[in-house]
Amino acid sequence: MAPPTTPSEVAAELMRRHPGVEAHKIEGQTAELTVPAGMIRDVVKSVDELLPHALPESMFGVDLQDDRYQLIYYFWSHDIRVLVQLRVELEGEEPEIDSVCDIFPGLEWHERETHEMFGIGFRGHPDLRPLLLPDELVGKYPLRKSFQPDRRRLAESGLPQPRPRRQEANKE
Amino acid sequence: MSPDIRDEAVEMWFGPQHVSAHGWAAKLTVVGDFIVECDPHAGYFHRSAEKVLEFRTFKQGPLVLERMCMLEAFLAEYPYISAVEQIAGVEVPERAKVLRTIMMEASRIHSLQFWWGQFSAELGLFAMTLWPWVDREFFLDTFEELTGSRHAVSFSTPGGVRYDFNEKVLKKLDRALQRLEQHLPKFKDMLLRSPTFRMRTKGIALFSYEDALRWGLSGPNIKACGVPMDLRKDWPDLNLAYDLVDWEVPVVDNPDHPGQSDAYDRMVQRFLEVETSINIIRQLLPQIPEGPIVDPKARAKTNRLPAGEAYGRVEGTRGVTTVWLKTTEKAQTPYRAKIRGPCFASYYSLKHLVPGSTFADFIVVFGSLDPYPGWWDR
Numbered sequence: 001m002a003p004p005t006t007p008s009e010v011a012a013e014l015m016r017r018h019p020g021v022e023a024h025k026i027e028g029q030t031a032e033l034t035v036p037a038g039m040i041r042d043v044v045k046s047v048d049e050l051l052p053h054a055l056p057e058s059m060f061g062v063d064l065q066d067d068r069y070q071l072i073y074y075f076w077s078h079d080i081r082v083l084v085q086l087r088v089e090l091e092g093e094e095p096e097i098d099s100v101c102d103i104f105p106g107l108e109w110h111e112r113e114t115h116e117m118f119g120i121g122f123r124g125h126p127d128l129r130p131l132l133l134p135d136e137l138v139g140k141y142p143l144r145k146s147f148q149p150d151r152r153r154l155a156e157s158g159l160p161q162p163r164p165r166r167q168e169a170n171k172e
Numbered sequence: 173m174s175p176d177i178r179d180e181a182v183e184m185w186f187g188p189q190h191v192s193a194h195g196w197a198a199k200l201t202v203v204g205d206f207i208v209e210c211d212p213h214a215g216y217f218h219r220s221a222e223k224v225l226e227f228r229t230f231k232q233g234p235l236v237l238e239r240m241c242m243l244e245a246f247l248a249e250y251p252y253i254s255a256v257e258q259i260a261g262v263e264v265p266e267r268a269k270v271l272r273t274i275m276m277e278a279s280r281i282h283s284l285q286f287w288w289g290q291f292s293a294e295l296g297l298f299a300m301t302l303w304p305w306v307d308r309e310f311f312l313d314t315f316e317e318l319t320g321s322r323h324a325v326s327f328s329t330p331g332g333v334r335y336d337f338n339e340k341v342l343k344k345l346d347r348a349l350q351r352l353e354q355h356l357p358k359f360k361d362m363l364l365r366s367p368t369f370r371m372r373t374k375g376i377a378l379f380s381y382e383d384a385l386r387w388g389l390s391g392p393n394i395k396a397c398g399v400p401m402d403l404r405k406d407w408p409d410l411n412l413a414y415d416l417v418d419w420e421v422p423v424v425d426n427p428d429h430p431g432q433s434d435a436y437d438r439m440v441q442r443f444l445e446v447e448t449s450i451n452i453i454r455q456l457l458p459q460i461p462e463g464p465i466v467d468p469k470a471r472a473k474t475n476r477l478p479a480g481e482a483y484g485r486v487e488g489t490r491g492v493t494t495v496w497l498k499t500t501e502k503a504q505t506p507y508r509a510k511i512r513g514p515c516f517a518s519y520y521s522l523k524h525l526v527p528g529s530t531f532a533d534f535i536v537v538f539g540s541l542d543p544y545p546g547w548w549d550r
Contacts, residue, residue, distance in 0.1 A: 053399075055388065055401075063508070074483070076492070078399065081407075106521075109214075132215040
């Protein structure tokens with residue numbers, strides 16, 4: 001069989017190989033697919049086989065609140081001009097998923113960042129040290145919606161306090 | 173690494189105080205003169221832009237984005253605007269499309285001129301640092317004439333652009349281009365035929381494009397391997413004017429190592445990028461149509477967006493630059509915005525590229541990828 005060259009062919013082949021994967025939206029050059037959390041490694045391996053010279057473009061989390069999260073993976077193939085989006089739904093206080101950074105090493109830091117920002121665990125990831133955050137914010141998961149970055153929460157973060165505003169100082 | 177080599181290994185930091193390490197630091201494990209392990213550290217520039225964007229309206233958002241990389245401000249703000257325009261379903265006036273494209277290419281030239289200087293300084297060729305930076309001033313003057321600001325330009329806005337071209341801007345832009353066209357052959361001579369430069373860069377940081385793609389590299393780093401991977405061609409954008417121009421994606425195909433590139437090839441590639449950008453601007457300048465620069469109805473539509481998701485992508489100076497946006501119904505601010513800076517991958521790939529090179533070559537490996545800390549720390 002000829003290798004797929006359009007977004008709909010790529011999506012059809014992925015759904016044929018992995019029952020459980022569903023097409024979310026196929027439009028223009030993009031194929032958006034929903035993947036069950038347990039199958040992510042197999043599906044990413046298939047993406048690697050199906051997309052010629054795939055670029056692991058991006059990978060990030062979205063907090064949907066009430067302990068529901070989404071992970072979104074983007075792969076781009078210049079050879080066939082197809083962008084594949086994989087979407088994984090996760091649930092739980094600190095959900096976990098298999099790491100895919102041994103298949104695409106470029107995703108290692110993306111996973112590391114998602115871990116520190118959302119508190120999502122990646123099984124099999126070699127190095128989950130915090131990437132961008134200062135030590136005071138480790139474990140606070142700042143990109144979760146429950147994290148309020150206003151002045152009232154500053155004390156909790158352990159960061160230095162700003163000086164009081166002038167009017168407030170005058171009142172005293 | 174065998175255990176007895178481990179005994180001799182010394183760990184040392186490169187940065188964050190080093191002159192070349194402007195906002196980053198890497199922990200190097202060194203045996204004699206050779207680096208055996210490289211652990212790049214990020215976070216020195218982290219300004220939590222993604223969280224900040226959740227509290228900024230769709231018109232304020234681009235101002236955060238352009239601060240990710242001040243050298244390519246016109247390009248950096250665009251993916252966010254593209255995503256907003258996709259969700260709102262608006263098309264901008266023809267004049268705005270052309271003005272955007274011209275300024276994005278001017279921004280690319282400016283950023284590359286800065287990089288020539290920076291890279292040459294890192295190699296110790298200081299004449300080549302100052303000369304392109306003098307020419308760069310002429311582009312900055314153009315930006316200042318157009319927007320009132322030399323770096324934080326905030327030129328594009330959802331629904332069009334904020335400032336119109338006038339005679340003075342056109343004159344200054346023409347002068348900047350002329351000066352660059354005049355000096356380009358001289359710069360090429362100074363660098364590419366300089367024995368010092370050739371010795372420092374030939375064969376250094378050689379990688380194949382198959383490997384580089386898996387690490388997430390894009391832009392000139394891939395094009396230098398002979399692969400014309402460029403979103404300007406591959407990902408047609410309704411609100412830009414690249415279709416009005418006749419141009420080809422520049423690539424370097426070095427016969428010594430086909431499908432691979434070294435630091436020297438990447439320098440040649442960046443000269444070609446500048447030539448292409450000049451060509452695009454020169455073709456677009458006579459084609460600027462008359463008309464409004466912003467569509468007030470389209471702009472009003474972006475005050476509150478419907479629920480949706482969009483992925484704005486643009487070919488930045490350093491590679492694929494994207495913003496993913498999710499909005500909720502009638503929201504004034506994004507629910508989630510994800511920035512993908514091209515240098516996130518180039519910085520990470522040091523981990524694979526550096527081991528095996530000598531300590532003196534470390535900065536050549538780093539510099540040849542054209543990384544900018546703002547893009548990985550965000």
